[in-house]
Amino acid sequence: MNPDVLFFFETVISGLMAGVMYALVALGFVLIFKASGVFNFAQGVLALFAALTLTGVMEKFGLPAWAGIIVTILVMIAVAWLIERLVLQHLVNQEPIILFMATIGLAYVIEGTGDILWGSNVKVLDIGLPQGASDFLLDNYNLYVEKLEIVAAVTSAILVAVLAVFFQKTRIGRALRAVADDHQAALSVGISLRTIWVVVWSVAGIVALVAGIMWGTKSGVQFSLSLIALKALPVLILGGFTSIPGAIVGGLIIGVGEKIAEIYAGPIIGGAIENWFAYMLALAFLLFRPQGLFGEKIIERV
Amino acid sequence: MLYRETGQFKTSYPKDQAIFPIAQDKAFILLVLAVAFLAVPPFINDYYAKAILIPFLSYTMAAIGLNILVGYCGQISLGTGGFMAVGAFATYKLMTSFPGLDFAAVVVLAGFVTAGVGALFGLPSLRIKGFYLAVATLAAQFFLVWLFNKVGWFYNYSPTGQITAPPATSFGVLVTGPEASPAAGYLFCLIFVCIFALVAKNLTRGNIGRQWMAIRDMDIAAELVGVQPLRAKLSAFAVSSFFIGMAGALYFGVWLGAAEPTEAFGINISFLVLFMIIIGGLGSILGSFLGAAFMVLLPIALKTVMVDGMGLQAVTAKHFEILLLGVLIIFFLIVEPHGLARLWSTVKEKLRLWPFPY
Helix, strand or coil: CCHHHHHHHHHHHHHHHHHHHHHHHHHHHHHHHHHHCCCCCCHHHHHHHHHHHHHHHHHHCCCCHHHHHHHHHHHHHHHHHHHHHHCHHHHCCCCHHHHHHHHHHHHHHHHHHHHHHHCCCCECCCCCCCCCECHHHHHHHCCCCEHHHHHHHHHHHHHHHHHHHHHHHCHHHHHHHHHHHCHHHHHHCCCCHHHHHHHHHHHHHHHHHHHHHHHHHHHCECHHHHHHHHHHHHHHHHHCCCCHHHHHHHHHHHHHHHHHHHHHHHHHHCCCCHHHHHHHHHHHHHHHCCCCCCCCCCCCCC | CCCCCCCCCCCCHHHHCCCCCCHHHHHHHHHHHHHHHHHHHHHCCHHHHHHHHHHHHHHHHHHHHHHHHHHHCCCCCCCHHHHHHHHHHHHHHHHHHCCCCCHHHHHHHHHHHHHHHHHHHHHHHHCCCCHHHHHHHHHHHHHHHHHHHHCHHHHCCCCCCCEECCCCEECCEECCCCCCCHHHHHHHHHHHHHHHHHHHHHHHHCHHHHHHHHHHHCHHHHHHCCCCHHHHHHHHHHHHHHHHHHHHHHHHHHHHCEECHHHHCCHHHHHHHHHHHHHHCCCCHHHHHHHHHHHHHHHHHHHHHHHHHCCCCHHHHHHHHHHHHHHHHHHHHHHCCCHHHHHHHHHHHHHHHCCCCC
């Protein structure tokens, strides 16, 4: 194949893979926003905290990876329960903007706790995921694709499928959708808001763990991990805050757009545009479709 | 016993609507001003000026600006750092292009430049609100910092990419650069903050301030009763950015003296100023002062207690500071969403009835 075309394909594929990673983080946002209307700024820090806890328990207690993951999942559920007890419960019926700012505070609390518990130095997370380039694609098609990125893509596909079944088929999933539709109506048919919130924050915590494992394996567990939350925001804007498919599609668009812009437009206007390109894309998009690609149209009453 | 409004009769509307209708309040604020202007400068040294007072004053300016946007107009912004960078770089370009210009004029001009940029980035607020707007202002934050890093014209093609404030005078007194006396820098900032706090107070009490508050409380209803959202929102963005730009000018010119965009104007600054107004009080000018003072003093106090007093490591203290900051934010949002300013007025309310509360 023509090297230029090949290079373009490689760019697109690596963009798609990065997009999957963004989508993983964005998923956590969407889950919480759908069920409680809270825009959870702490999602990125949750991913950091999950990864920190995983490396921490594996190092300190010498647990194997699977046991470490189970312990971490239990910790994330405990964290979700604590968040509901200590923060959300007291902020019921507050304005969304107040809740948003509370999650910024929450992000600081979780970050500080994680640092105090596990230290803030860069850690290596190795739970046995394959690394390096995929030999099969490199030999047969001369394409350079990271194995880890393939694992991430497959994992998130499974995760989305599981979440879809969970939301559509299970009792709790139906309750979650009821709460998302209308808090009061859900309460009146006997759904406990507080249980639902704990469940949904736990699920978001587990999604954060998956994201934390992927990102942590890729670039080490450190503070900058929490900044991927900032990368996930434009994804949400693009996909809409309330749509799980939106998070995936938005993530892919942002991932590919970012890589293509960086490689083809970057040299012309000075490079390092990855930091803001996604935001500008989202901003331009907002002007034409304020509710995002798959978001529900906002109807307001006076 | 001393704090009573009994016997203070108002015989005209202007008197009734004064900023400080109670004589004791007026006396108290005059006392504070007298201490700030007369008693502090003779005793000021480099440490107090650079570590506490000038940071406090420049952050206050930024907090007032953000409070106008978030507290009064209800448009959330996470781009404060970026707009402060606009103010700082405008200051730098003005100072290097027109070396003779009075620094006071430079600061005000930098404010106007930032107001223009702010209004530009405020345009999306006409279509979007809430979290979507928060993300849009993040776009401003990242884009502006990137711009100042990449485009050489802004930092005069200096090889390090840093900007350094050249010495400049205001009314014949040297206020910037390493040679400036701490007292001069402090007084310069103080005068600016006092004048513009008064301006902000009056703006928010007047017609335009009421429009902002109407938009904040319910924008559709406000539009129905005749408030133009376009004018109200854009003016809030412009006025807010004007203040934040001047804050950036003071921050860079008088306090830091040299700055590098990624470090000095990162997203952390945006959050810091947002925390100031949450803790100080949303929708309150006094709250901007209290919040800025709190956030400047908290790290210093924690460092004194934990590192010097308890012998902990500086890193642990830093982590604890982050943790405590988060706890405080959540605590204030749950217990007192109107912040320190509300606590202050509660205290005053209690004092008025003391010792016979009903």
